[in-house]
Amino acid sequence: MWELSAYFGLFLATFSAATLLPMQSEAVLLGLILTDQYAAWVLLAVVTTGNVLGSALNWLLVRSIEHYRHKRWFPVSEG
DSSP states (O other): OHHHHHHHHHHHHHHHHHTTSOOOHHHHHHHHHHTTOSOHHHHHHHHHHHHHHHHHHHHHHHHHHHTTTTSTTOSOOOO
């Protein structure tokens, strides 16, 4: 059970770090690698999945915000 929660915590750390939130996912990954309890290839797969999905979320957010860019109430103007 602890192993699964460690992988989930690593996924959340990398997913959050790939979005706009300032997170230190590298520290979590290094800590799990140094314990020698987890397979490195599984940790790499979890980190890659979290980063890719976090980046995809950023892309979706920007695409949806682009729809409102020309509205008068939008807080950011061009130029």
